[in-house]
Amino acid sequence: MSDTVISVENLSKTYRLGVIGTGTFFGDLNQWWAKKMGKPDPYAKIGEVDHGNREGETLWALDDVSFKLQQGEALGIIGRNGAGKSTLLKIMSRVTAPTSGMVKVKGRIASLLEVGTGFHPELTGRENIYLNGAILGMDRAEVNRKFDEIVDFSGVEKFIDTPVKRYSSGMYVRLAFAVAAHLEPEILVVDEVLAVGDAEFQRKCLGKMSDVAHAGRTVLFVSHNMPAILRLCSTAIMMDRGKLVKQGDAVDVTNFYLNNNGNAEGEVSWTNESAPGTEEVKLTGIRLVDGEGKGKSLVEINTPSYLEIEYDVFQSGLKFRVSAGFNTQGVVAFTTNEPYETMHERPGRYMSRVEIPSNLLAEGEYTISVSIFASKGLKIRYVRAKNVFTFQVVDYITGDSSRGDFSQNVAGVLRPALAWEKIYKG
Amino acid sequence: MKLETTEQENWSLIIRPQRAWWDLRLGDLWRYRDLVWMFVWRDFVAYYKQTILGPLWYLIQPILTTVVFTVIFGNIAQLSTDGLPPFLFYLAGNTVWTYFSSSLTSTSNTFTGNAGLFGKVYFPRLAMPLSVVISQIISFGIRFLVFLAFLVYFMVSGSDVQPNWWILILPVLLIIMAGLGLGLGIIVSSLTTKYRDLQQLVAFGAQLLMYGTPVIYPLSSITNEWRWLILANPMTPVVEVFRLAFLGTSAVSPLWLLYSFIFMFIVLIVGVLIFNRVENNFMDTV
Numbered sequence: 001m002s003d004t005v006i007s008v009e010n011l012s013k014t015y016r017l018g019v020i021g022t023g024t025f026f027g028d029l030n031q032w033w034a035k036k037m038g039k040p041d042p043y044a045k046i047g048e049v050d051h052g053n054r055e056g057e058t059l060w061a062l063d064d065v066s067f068k069l070q071q072g073e074a075l076g077i078i079g080r081n082g083a084g085k086s087t088l089l090k091i092m093s094r095v096t097a098p099t100s101g102m103v104k105v106k107g108r109i110a111s112l113l114e115v116g117t118g119f120h121p122e123l124t125g126r127e128n129i130y131l132n133g134a135i136l137g138m139d140r141a142e143v144n145r146k147f148d149e150i151v152d153f154s155g156v157e158k159f160i161d162t163p164v165k166r167y168s169s170g171m172y173v174r175l176a177f178a179v180a181a182h183l184e185p186e187i188l189v190v191d192e193v194l195a196v197g198d199a200e201f202q203r204k205c206l207g208k209m210s211d212v213a214h215a216g217r218t219v220l221f222v223s224h225n226m227p228a229i230l231r232l233c234s235t236a237i238m239m240d241r242g243k244l245v246k247q248g249d250a251v252d253v254t255n256f257y258l259n260n261n262g263n264a265e266g267e268v269s270w271t272n273e274s275a276p277g278t279e280e281v282k283l284t285g286i287r288l289v290d291g292e293g294k295g296k297s298l299v300e301i302n303t304p305s306y307l308e309i310e311y312d313v314f315q316s317g318l319k320f321r322v323s324a325g326f327n328t329q330g331v332v333a334f335t336t337n338e339p340y341e342t343m344h345e346r347p348g349r350y351m352s353r354v355e356i357p358s359n360l361l362a363e364g365e366y367t368i369s370v371s372i373f374a375s376k377g378l379k380i381r382y383v384r385a386k387n388v389f390t391f392q393v394v395d396y397i398t399g400d401s402s403r404g405d406f407s408q409n410v411a412g413v414l415r416p417a418l419a420w421e422k423i424y425k426g
Numbered sequence: 427m428k429l430e431t432t433e434q435e436n437w438s439l440i441i442r443p444q445r446a447w448w449d450l451r452l453g454d455l456w457r458y459r460d461l462v463w464m465f466v467w468r469d470f471v472a473y474y475k476q477t478i479l480g481p482l483w484y485l486i487q488p489i490l491t492t493v494v495f496t497v498i499f500g501n502i503a504q505l506s507t508d509g510l511p512p513f514l515f516y517l518a519g520n521t522v523w524t525y526f527s528s529s530l531t532s533t534s535n536t537f538t539g540n541a542g543l544f545g546k547v548y549f550p551r552l553a554m555p556l557s558v559v560i561s562q563i564i565s566f567g568i569r570f571l572v573f574l575a576f577l578v579y580f581m582v583s584g585s586d587v588q589p590n591w592w593i594l595i596l597p598v599l600l601i602i603m604a605g606l607g608l609g610l611g612i613i614v615s616s617l618t619t620k621y622r623d624l625q626q627l628v629a630f631g632a633q634l635l636m637y638g639t640p641v642i643y644p645l646s647s648i649t650n651e652w653r654w655l656i657l658a659n660p661m662t663p664v665v666e667v668f669r670l671a672f673l674g675t676s677a678v679s680p681l682w683l684l685y686s687f688i689f690m691f692i693v694l695i696v697g698v699l700i701f702n703r704v705e706n707n708f709m710d711t712v
Contacts, residue, residue, distance in 0.1 A: 007437075015710060028621065094441060094548035097706040103441040117546040120468055122475045127468075134464040135547055163475070 003071035004106070005187060005218050006092075011101035013062040013087050013242075061087040062098070063242035069220070074213040076233035076250055077222045078257050083239040085222045089113060089191050092220065107186030107218075110136060114191070116176030121165035125156055125175055128164055132179045146182045153208075154178035181208045187218045203409060206231065226254050226298070226392050227363045231409075251396060258298030258392060267295050268389050269310075277311070280318055281372055281382035284349065285310040286389040301395040301402075301415065304358045309370055310351045311383065318344045320374040320382060322352040327367045327387065333413040341376055359402055359417035361393045362410065450702055455550040465557030470564055484568035488524065492517045499642045508644040508675045511585050514576060515673070519641035521573045522599070522668045525566040526661060527632040529559045529607025534628045536615035537708050544708070551705040552698070555612050559604045566600070577672060588674030595671060598683065599664050602690045606660060609693035616697075616704040640665055646677035657682065660689035 062084045069075055077085050090096045092103060093111035118135040119128050129150055133143040143150075151157050154175040156167070164172055190209065210232050213219045223229055229236060229250060236253035238246040246256050269285035270276070276283045287308045289295055299305045309322055323337030336354060344350065367390050372383035395401050402417040403410060455462075492513060499505045500512035507515040533555035537544070540554055581587055618624050636642075639661045648656055656662050663682035670676035 090545075091441060095545055096710060098441065098443050100443055102443075104437040105439040105441070106437055109439065111547065114546045118543050120472055122472045123468065127471065131464050131468055134458075134461040135543070135549060137458070137549065139460045 004068050005071050006069040006106075006220075007104040008065060008067050008088075009102050009104070011062055011065045011088070011091065011103060012060065012099050013084075013091065013096075014099045015059045015061055060242045062091070064101070065239075065242075065244045066101075067237055067244065067247060069218055072213075072216040072218060073235060074219040074221065074233040076229035076236035076253070077220060077239065078224070078226075078229060078236060078254065079239035082241075084242040085239055086113075086191065087242075088239070089189055089220070089222055092189055105187065108137070109187040109189065110180075110183045110185035111189035112180045112191065113189075115173060115180055119164055119172070119176060122163055124163050125151075125154075125160040125167070128175070129179055132176065136180060136183055137185075138183065150178045150182050153181065153204075177205055181205070181212075185217070187220070188212055189220045191222045206409075225365065226258065226394060227365075229254055230394060230396075254394070255298065258296070258394075267297075275312075276370075276385035276388070277372070277383040280313070280315045281320070282312050282314070283309070283370065283372075283383050283385055283388075284312055286368065286370065288389075288391050297391045299356070299361070299391060299393045301361070301363060301393055302358045302400055302417075305356050306353055307356060307368070308351055308353045310349060311372065312349050313344045313347050316345060316347055318374075318382075319376070320344070320372055320380070322370070322372050324354065325369040325371075326361070327369065328362070328364050328413050331413060333361065333366070341374060360414060362412050362415040363393050363395045364413075365390060365392050444706065447699060447703065450698060451550060455552055455556075458550050458553050461549055462553045462557045462560065465554065466561040466564075469557070469561040484565055485572055488517065488520055488569045488572055491520055495520065495642055505643050506647045508646055508677075510587065510669075510673050510675060511580055514580050514585070514587065515644075515669070516642065517573050517576055518669050518673060519665055521566070521569045522603070522665050523636055523639065523641045523661070524569060525562060525600070526603040526607050526664075527636065528565070529562045529604060530611045530614075530632055531629055532558050532562065533608055533611025534614040535618065535625060536612060537619045537704070538615070538622070538625070552612075552701065555608055555615065555701075558611075559608045562607075563600065563604070573672075587672075589672050590670075590674060592667065592671035592680065595667060595680070595683070598687075599668055602660070602664055602683070602686050605690035605694045606686075609690065609695075609697035612697040612701040613693070616700045616708075619704055619708045635659070635661070644669075644675070644677060646675075660686040662686075 065084070065088065077088065079085050087096075089111065090113070091098050092105075092109065093113060095113070116132070118132055120131060123131065129147065130140070130143050134140075138146075151160055154171075154177075156171050156175050159167065159171065164175070167175070188209075206228060209219065209221070213232055219232065221229065221232055233250045235248065236250040237244055238253050238257050246253050267285065267287045270283055272282065285308075287295055287310075288297060288299070289306050289308060291304065291306075296305070307324060309324065311322075319341050321338040321341045323335060325335040326333045338352060367387045369386045370383060370388060371381060371385070373379075373381040395403055397403055397405070397407050399405055402415050495516040496512045500507065500516070536551070536555045536558075544551065577587065577589070581589075614624055614628050638656065638659050640648075640656065645653065645656060645662065645666055657678070663678055663680075663686045666676045666678040667680050667683055670678075670680065
């Protein structure tokens with residue numbers, strides 16, 4: 001007797017690209033008639049060769065994907081946009097059917113592809129809890145039983161009899177997530193719902209989800225948030241262009257993902273036209289490297305890394321400095337700049353490099369903004385590139401970071417390793 | 427690898443590319459019956475909350491339509507009403523017909539109107555049009571009460587109308603109309619996932635069909651030569667029997683209801699089959 005609760009077998013899904021048919025009954029009829037009479041297709045674009053077959057191109061959103069999930073396993077699904085993660089979830093949620101292959105499931109499956117699905121703006125919070133509960137598959141008795149818990153979790157008890165159209169977007173999302181979080185299915189499928197709400201609420205959601213995972217239920221979790229995946233999931237799969245490219249331990253897979261996408265996301269570069277900057281100075285690239293100069297977009301919290309900013313200077317004799325701002329969790333964690341404005345005697349390509357010491361940034365995603373400016377004498381801003389580069393900081397909790405052996409959430413955008421002492425005072 | 431062990435396990439759900447055409451999963455629909463009622467209740471509550479006049483609309487609409495009919499068809503065109511008071515005659519036809527036509531038009535956008543919801547969460551899709559047909563019964567009920575009030579008024583004031591035991595057949599009339607509206611509606615909604623223009627056709631078609639049904643004229647005013655055409659319309663016996671039951675005149679044998687019933691049954695089955703076929707993959711085309 002195995003405890004496999006989900007078995008995905010050779011699952012494929014294709015989409016036909018381009019316009020299929022003309023979209024109207026009259027149009028299709030007209031097209032069919034023209035074809036029959038041997039006339040050219042009235043809807044073909046001018047200059048487009050009419051091939052006769054309107055198959056269009058086929059996109060393999062999922063290509064022969066197979067994996068199994070054990071009872072109580074929390075599986076993270078990662079991959080770039082368009083890798084097929086959402087298609088996989090849609091099939092598992094029965095929103096759309098696969099083209100071939102099958103998924104076998106044991107137990108009740110609930111999916112949160114979006115919170116607040118089916119909320120009606122005119123109805124009150126109370127009424128929407130019942131409606132949304134029913135849409136998600138709960139019966140009345142079940143909602144009755146959990147009603148107080150849901151209201152409590154959402155934190156909107158004061159407004160429970162107000163139509164939700166008067167709610168702030170934050171309250172709306174909180175209420176919606178609260179209903180979904182109390183579904184108690186055997187299998188929970190979640191897609192990035194954590195991207196909503198404030199930091200406090202996100203923490204609450206993650207907590208609720210890890211409760212679900214630890215209560216022996218099976219969780220499938222799609223996210224771009226690597227720390228969240230690492231905290232919640234024991235195993236992970238990585239998808240790329242519809243194929244399952246790696247599966248295994250969550251740490252290995254996220255590592256593999258971040259390092260392999262390092263080329264795509266761990267470095268940005270610009271061609272001349274699109275480069276941020278002015279006629280005098282233009283950015284050409286930003287890169288994050290380790291001590292050996294190897295590019296990466298994943299930084300372990302206890303190793304140093306280096307941010308390299310490259311730019312072209314087109315005039316001789318410019319004086320400026322480079323600065324970089326680090327944003328995370330919706331705030332600027334800090335900004336750093338070259339201490340002095342330096343003279344750039346010759347035009348050409350320059351590179352400014354700054355060390356990001358170990359044990360400085362907290363876990364999570366950091367977005368970098370770069371500016372190049374002169375503030376002495378003539379004030380000129382040559383480059384102002386906001387949120388142009390992203391990287392992740394992870395902590396594998398090996399014991400030698402500032403966490404020590406503490407494995408739960410640690411708040412804050414910085415996490416320096418500070419020395420603690422304890423003195424016995426009698 | 428022990429693949430053979432998995433063969434014997436009891437999976438509670440298997441998601442496949444295509445279900446067999448007869449696999450309607452009506453059991454699923456039954457499990458989600460609470461949802462059907464929630465939708466009915468939502469439609470009802472949301473409707474009242476949005477309007478100032480609320481339930482008054484249910485009164486104003488049929489009365490105004492009937493007044494217009496009375497003036498145009500009764501007074502100007504001088505169509506026969508089988509010797510019945512014209513106002514009551516048109517009100518009766520309008521009351522029944524509105525239930526059918528509003529069931530049809532509001533179920534016909536099931537897929538296109540709910541694409542956002544259907545794209546995010548699974549529930550038996552049939553729950554949606556089913557709930558629409560049920561919530562239309564509520565508005566029928568209100569219109570029916572209006573009709574009864576006028577019926578009593580006309581009887582008291584001495585008009586020659588004779589309600590009789592046929593009124594007990596009203597639930598059957600409702601079932602036939604609900605089935606016809608639902609069946610035709612979901613056929614159209616299945617087709618509109620590909621052809622949006624069919625939606626316009628429905629609103630227009632329903633209006634035209636009214637003139638092919640004895641709503642503004644009695645069947646008795648149609649010559650024998652053409653009567654078969656009007657009788658081929660499954661709504662004809664429904665409207666005629668309704669008038670027979672409440673007003674006491676009709677040119678059709680109530681046995682014709684059997685025809686309507688069979689017609690409804692076939693349309694409903696065809697509709698559910700097509701709907702079932704489309705609901706699998708409609709998210710990719712809508």
